[in-house]
Amino acid sequence: MGSPLPHSPATDGKDEVWTVFSTQSTPGLQHSNQLFGGFIARNEATTGGLLHAYWGQMCKQ
Incomplete structure (x- = not known):
């Protein structure tokens, strides 16, 4: 479920x-x-550091 x-x-x-x-x-x-x-989460590919994440209704905004 992830892709660059x-x-x-x-x-x-x-x-x-x-x-x-x-x-x-x-x-x-x-x-x-x-x-x-x-949820939707975005991570920096080389370090795996979390850039931002959204849960529930926030995913649709």
């Missing part, structure tokens, strides 16, 4: 971002009993 976004040949892949998503219920990052309807 296209990048400019001039950057030689240095700015690749992986997008991961799901439509399944997920708890998000906080430790609580609340579930959200899906």
Whole structure:
């Protein structure tokens, strides 16, 4: 469910971002009993660092 976004040949892949998503219920990052309807997360491809993430209704905005 993840794929690198296209990048400019001039950057030689240095700015690749992986997008991961799901439509399944997920708890998000906080430790609580609340579930959200899906998520989208974008990570820097070389380090795996989280760039941003959205859960539930925020995915549709």
